[in-house]
Amino acid sequence: MATSASTCSNPDCKVATDGKCVETYPLEECPHYGRPAVADIEPVDEQPEDSRPAVNIEPPVIALSLGEALGRAEASALQRRRASRAIGVVGPHFAGKTSLMASVYEILQEGVVAGYSFAGSSTLIGFEMICHDARAASKRPEPHTERTTVGADATFFHLDLGIGEPATIASLFIGDRSGEDYLTTADELSNAAGFFELKRADVVTILVNGEHLADAKRRHEVKASTPQLIDALVEAGSISARQRVALVLTKKDAVAASAHAERVVADFDEMVAGVVRRHGNLVTDVVPFVVAASPRIANAVKRGEGVSDLVAYWMQPVAAETPPPTQVLQMTRMIDRVVIDTEDDA
Numbered sequence: 336m337a338t339s340a341s342t343c344s345n346p347d348c349k350v351a352t353d354g355k356c357v358e359t360y361p362l363e364e365c366p367h368y369g370r371p372a373v374a375d376i377e378p379v380d381e382q383p384e385d386s387r388p389a390v391n392i393e394p395p396v397i398a399l400s401l402g403e404a405l406g407r408a409e410a411s412a413l414q415r416r417r418a419s420r421a422i423g424v425v426g427p428h429f430a431g432k433t434s435l436m437a438s439v440y441e442i443l444q445e446g447v448v449a450g451y452s453f454a455g456s457s458t459l460i461g462f463e464m465i466c467h468d469a470r471a472a473s474k475r476p477e478p479h480t481e482r483t484t485v486g487a488d489a490t491f492f493h494l495d496l497g498i499g500e501p502a503t504i505a506s507l508f509i510g511d512r513s514g515e516d517y518l519t520t521a522d523e524l525s526n527a528a529g530f531f532e533l534k535r536a537d538v539v540t541i542l543v544n545g546e547h548l549a550d551a552k553r554r555h556e557v558k559a560s561t562p563q564l565i566d567a568l569v570e571a572g573s574i575s576a577r578q579r580v581a582l583v584l585t586k587k588d589a590v591a592a593s594a595h596a597e598r599v600v601a602d603f604d605e606m607v608a609g610v611v612r613r614h615g616n617l618v619t620d621v622v623p624f625v626v627a628a629s630p631r632i633a634n635a636v637k638r639g640e641g642v643s644d645l646v647a648y649w650m651q652p653v654a655a656e657t658p659p660p661t662q663v664l665q666m667t668r669m670i671d672r673v674v675i676d677t678e679d680d681a
Contacts, residue, residue: 343356343365401460402457402458402459402460402461403458403460403461403464404458404461404490404491404492404511405457405458405490405491405492405493405508406488406490406491407488407489407491407531407532409457409491410491410493410508413457413493413506413508414506414508416506417504417505417506418505418506419505419506419507419508420505420506420507420508420537420538420649420650420653421508421510421532421535421536421537421538422507422508422509422510422536422537422538422540422649423510423530423532423533423536423538423539423540424436424509424510424511424540424542425514425517425533425539425540425541425542425564425568426514426517426541426542426543426544426585427514427515427517427518427542427544427560428513428514428515429544429546429547430514430542430543430544430585431542431544431585431586431626431628431629432511432514432542433465433511434585434628434629435542435583435585435626435628435642435645436462436465436492436509436511437462437465437466437628437629438626438628438629438638438639438642439494439509439642439646440456440462440466440492440494441466441638441639442638442639442642442643443494443496448642448643448646449643449644449646449647449650450498450647451496451497451498451646451650452496452497452498452502453494453495453496453497454495454496454497454502454504455494455495456492456493456494456495457493458491458492458493461490461492462492487512487513488512488529489510489511489512489530489531489532490510490511490512491508491509491510491511491532492508492509492511493506493507493508493509494506494507494509495507496650505650507649507650510532510533510536511532512530512532517530517564517568518560518564520564520567520568520571520573521560521563521564521566521567524567524570524571525571527567527568527571527572527573528571530568530571530573533568533573533574534572534573534575536578537578537579537649537653538578538579538580538581538648538649539568539573539574539578539579539580539581540580540581540583540645540649541561541564541565541580541581541582541583542583542585543557543561543582543583543584543585543603543606544557544585544586545584545585545586545587545589545590545599545603545625546585546586546589546590548584548590548599548602548603549589549590549593549595549596549598549599551595554602558602558605558606561606562606562609562610562613565580565610565614566613566614569614569617574614574617574618575617575618576617576618576619577619578618578619579618579619579620579621579622579648579651580610580614580618580620580621580622581622581623581624581645581648581649582603582606582607582610582621582622582623582624583623583624583625583626583645584599584603584623584624584625584626585626585627585628586627586630587625587626587627587630587635587636587640587641588627588630588631588632588635588636589631589632589635590625591632591635591636592632592635603623603625604623607621607623622648624641624644624645624648625641626639626640626641626642626645627639627640627641628642
């Protein structure tokens with residue numbers, strides 16, 4: 336397509352032949368002068384819209400959590416967002432550890448628990464997975480929860496809890512490791528070296544199987560193994576002075592239905608007293624609880640009984656560490672000051 340300064344977009348203009356604007360504008364002021372006439376514009380062969388080559392535009396990337404239980408690094412990153420409580424849960428297989436975690440999640444869906452309301456979770460899929468088999472939708476004849484894999488690294492279940500109006504949000508992280516892994520500490524203290532979820536915990540929660548404590552054949556094993564496990568964890572440094580200990584009797588429904596309910600309560604009280612006697616001067620405190628996280632005997636107790644009290648204990652503010660007392664030296668001679676200053680410099 337050829338254009339020149341003598342062309343005009345007005346088809347009636349004869350500027351190309353007589354050099355004058357048909358609208359009598361000076362040529363330098365004419366809005367049409369120098370523009371190609373419509374007839375001179377070459378048509379463009381436009382392709383149908385569907386035949387145009389696709390333009391590959393990358394969509395924006397949005398990072399979403401998979402919703403399953405968190406690994407150590409993921410939990411640490413979330414803990415830095417806001418005030419949080421870390422909970423270690425220790426107990427042998429069948430003590431009710433997974434049922435307890437599922438119960439906390441379930442009762443929060445129904446309303447306020449210990450003054451706290453559900454405000455979110457990064458592990459919703461993980462919670463739903465451990466809750467499913469305890470629900471009627473699973474078609475199971477009785478509540479069931481899957482066991483944690485032996486030998487696997489600890490993972491964390493996360494909940495954001497709100498309290499007050501407007502709500503103040505605090506995060507709760509519940510550690511999950513196989514009970515069998517913890518029990519090996521009683522035989523080999525070095526096995527506790529990898530229990531990072533206990534060393535970082537604000538509250539170490541020890542579960543005592545109430546159903547086994549009511550069983551005459553298993554009673555003495557429970558009474559012996561639980562104190563031995565706690566002693567081993569203390570000796571290994573997995574339970575330390577800054578922490579609180581919750582000693583939890585689980586399966587209250589089985590205890591209530593047992594002919595030996597009073598004996599179970601007495602055995603549990605004796606166990607708590609023994610832990611306080613041996614370690615009460617080390618840990619911040621030792622508090623007993625009795626719960627029915629997922630009762631199999633429905634008419635004995637209600638589901639989640641006692642769990643609200645345990646959550647309230649978990650969420651208590653972390654006590655600030657007390658600094659060591661400052662020693663005040665009484666000095667009457669200047670030579671004493673010189674000697675002390677020299678020692679400090681060294």
